[in-house]
Amino acid sequence: MRILHTADWHLGQTLNGWSREHEHRTFFNDLNGVIQNEAVDVLLVAGDVFDGINPSGDTQQLLYSTLARFLKSRPGLQIILIAGNHDPAQRLEAPEAVLRELGVHVVGTLQRDGNGVDMDRHLIPMRDAQGVVKAHLLAVPFLRQADLPGLTLSAENGAEPAIVAAARRLHADMTNAAAARAGGLPIVAMGHLTCNGALESEGAERRIMIGGEHAVPPDIFPEKLAYVALGHLHRPQSLDGGRVRYSGSPFPLSATEIPYDHGVTLLDLNEGLVPCHIPLQRPIExxxxxxxxxxxxxxxxxxxxxxxxxxxxxxxxxxxxxxxxxxxxxxxxxxxxxxxxxxxxxxxxxxxxxxxxxxxxxxxxxxxxxxxxxxxxxxxxxxxxxxxxxxxxxxxxxxxxxxxx
Incomplete structure (x- = not known):
């Protein structure tokens, strides 16, 4: 089974008033080619699908027509999207009931049931071309303060900041619940946040602050997770030996990103989910x-x-x-x-x-x-x-x- 990790599309972005739609359409043409040429089974989009909380009708149409095109060109493809800090989370997941029937899963907000996080929604089986479940995806959208219960008390007088302790506990609880359901199959997580030690891009990424912290250590993701697909930082880069990775944005969204080697990340389950960077030609210089x-x-x-x-x-x-x-x-x-x-x-x-x-x-x-x-x-x-x-x-x-x- 092959998984393609992308993030930070930022549909609807403008640069000094100029639309980026031409670049997005070129990127989607190239992405469609990668999906077909690499026989991709699952496409991951790790947040910031849109650039703002009020995307235009044309921008939304571009997203959904693109998803339809991917599904038509690669029958059986699963597409999983989560919301980032730029996204209108509830609007993004509003058509999810219809999209799910087509093999598209959208997780915009963290949802809970009587037992904690609703794992029926946040743990998604990933299937190969024959429809056999080969791994599971733990989908964690951009977290806000309300998503971290006990934040103010979790690490009072503790060894690490409260936000870090609360995020660590949430990911540990979700990973343990996922492992209990996964039947020994690999678990891949997808999130949207900043990890300590990663390189940020001035001028494009917002420093998202919760409880006075804007970054968490990569070890908040338990070792049970075979791979962590992240969004938010626009430079392609790996942490924790490649287990935690940012795929980066599809093309430069600010002057800082001009030197970046933009592209997407391919993972092959048969090869141990080792990330492979696939560079993409820049649509516009x-x-x-x-x-x-x-x-x-x-x-x-x-x-x-x-x-x-x-x-x-x-x-x-x-x-x-x-x-x-x-x-x-x-x-x-x-x-x-x-x-x-x-x-x-x-x-x-x-x-x-x-x-x-x-x-x-x-x-x-x-x-x-x-x-x-x-x-x-x-x-x-x-x-x-x-x-x-x-x-x-x-x-x-x-x-x-x-x-x-």
Whole structure:
């Protein structure tokens, strides 16, 4: 039996106002190819299916049409999704009664019965191509404070923070209940959280806080779990020798993620559920000029020109660019020139910033009004605002304005 671990699709995301739908459709084409070529039996989506709690009708239609396409191209495929911190959990699982009949399981919230967590819902048998149960999936959606009973008391004066102790106990209880039902078959868990020791991505992932903690150690997942498929962190990475893994996002969702080797993770039950990273070609180039630090506008213009981009490429297929400029002239004129450059170049602006030179702190107290003049004050203020000296045009404009006072 083969399992494909994915996460953090973030359907509906925009970048500086630009839709990512073209990239998502390309990713789904590639993902469909992996499902068929690798004879995948189970597709896991470890949370953050959507980018926000109010996805548009078009975004929801993209999700459900994609699931239908996967099921049609790979009959018998099981698809299991959990909610992440970005997802509208109850909306995500609302059509689950219908989807389950098609082999799609959606777990948006932690549900309990009289005996604790409802294991009929959270423990899902995983079947091979012949329909034989070969393993079980323990589905744990993004946990909120209300999902951790006794949180405030669980580790009072204990060796670890209360949130960690409560999360540890919850996963231990669920794993023990799963083992009692699994009949000795392997148990795979799926969750959405941050583990200590994992590398985060600045600018895309929210630090989700419960009880003052935003991360838990990977050993909260009991050794009885053969593999833990996680979402939330966008860099593909493994912990605990590969037993705990983030598959990562499908393509860069922020500037930090440009160097990442995006893809999906394949697991083969016959090979001991050892994770195998399958890289996917980036749907759209996401570039940063310069690659580090800042550069003058002329250098950025030369770098963009060297790309030799086709001006006829449709807008939704044009590269994204992040630009950081050296503040060699006033910010307002520099921004205007940069925006004009982008307008005549077949790219889409993902972010534009200006790196100002830090001024040295004054070594003497500022002069009194009797010791200075309005023009000197203007020159000082201009330098503080723009990290450069006013040129003759600015001085002339100030003198014109001052003469009218």
């Amino acid at each position: 996401v570039l940063r000029f310069p690659t580090t630090g800042a550069a003058p506008l002329q250098a950025v213009e030369a770098a963009l020109s060297a790309l030799n981009l086709d001006p006829e490429v449709p807008r939704d297929a044009r590269p994204f660019v992040y630009i950081t400029l050296t503040a060699d002239r006033p910010a307002s004129s520099l921004m205007a020139e940069a925006e004009a450059l982008i307008e005549r170049t077949p790219v889409r602006l993902a972010g534009l910033s200006i790196a100002r030179t830090e001024l040295a702190a004054p070594t003497a107290p500022p002069p009194t009004l009797a010791e200075t003049s309005p023009e000197d004050l203007f020159l000082t203020a201009f330098r503080q605002a723009h990290a450069l000296d006013a040129d003759p045009r600015h001085i002339a404009a100030f003198r014109d304005a001052f003469s009218e006072v």
